[in-house]
Amino acid sequence: MLKRAKVAIIMGSDSDLATMTEAIKILKDYGVKHEVKILSAHRSPDDTAKFSKNARKNGFSLIIAGAGGAAHLAGIVASHTTLPVIGVPMETKELKGIDSLLSTLQMPSGVPVATVAIGKTGAKNAAILALEILGITDKAIEKKLDILKKSLVESVRSKNRS
Numbered sequence: 001m002l003k004r005a006k007v008a009i010i011m012g013s014d015s016d017l018a019t020m021t022e023a024i025k026i027l028k029d030y031g032v033k034h035e036v037k038i039l040s041a042h043r044s045p046d047d048t049a050k051f052s053k054n055a056r057k058n059g060f061s062l063i064i065a066g067a068g069g070a071a072h073l074a075g076i077v078a079s080h081t082t083l084p085v086i087g088v089p090m091e092t093k094e095l096k097g098i099d100s101l102l103s104t105l106q107m108p109s110g111v112p113v114a115t116v117a118i119g120k121t122g123a124k125n126a127a128i129l130a131l132e133i134l135g136i137t138d139k140a141i142e143k144k145l146d147i148l149k150k151s152l153v154e155s156v157r158s159k160n161r162s
Helices: 014-029 045-054 073-079 098-105 119-134 139-161
Strands: 007-011 034-038 062-067 085-089
Touching: 007 014, 007 045, 007 073, 014 034, 014 062, 014 085, 014 119, 045 073, 062 073, 062 098, 062 119, 073 085, 073 098, 085 098, 085 119, 119 139
Parallel strands: 007 034, 007 062, 062 085
Antiparallel strands: none
16 A cells, blocks of 8 residues: 555545446555545635645545536536546436536536546546556556556457457
8 A cells, every 4th residue: 555645535525435436446456555535626615726726735646526417516526626636427317327428527727627427437437547557657556557458458368259
């Protein structure tokens, strides 16, 4: 495990944990230390802003933010930090997560949020994207990602041979 927390995983409510657990599992598998927090862009905006403004000082390298519905969490966080923010749109009952996707994706110039797929696939990809960013300077993570990518290629090749 790395000595300091590197990745913050935040979500708008505890109901998002079932999805965000996918990101948590991957970070654990790679030995990347992380912290999980529930912060709401709407119900606790001051706490969210404070966390975001202090994230770098508190040792984080990037933030994964998952939220549904209006899904402003990733954007609010990105507006208060210069750290990379990866947004995970949550699946919603009403619009199947399309509302979350558009809210997370459509950011104004100067406030970027890297946005991944809706739901559990998005949470997995957010963790892998976070690892790719960390792997720029961490050779151990880079090597593990190389193995992952090679296994994905081999999986496709073996299916094509069948």
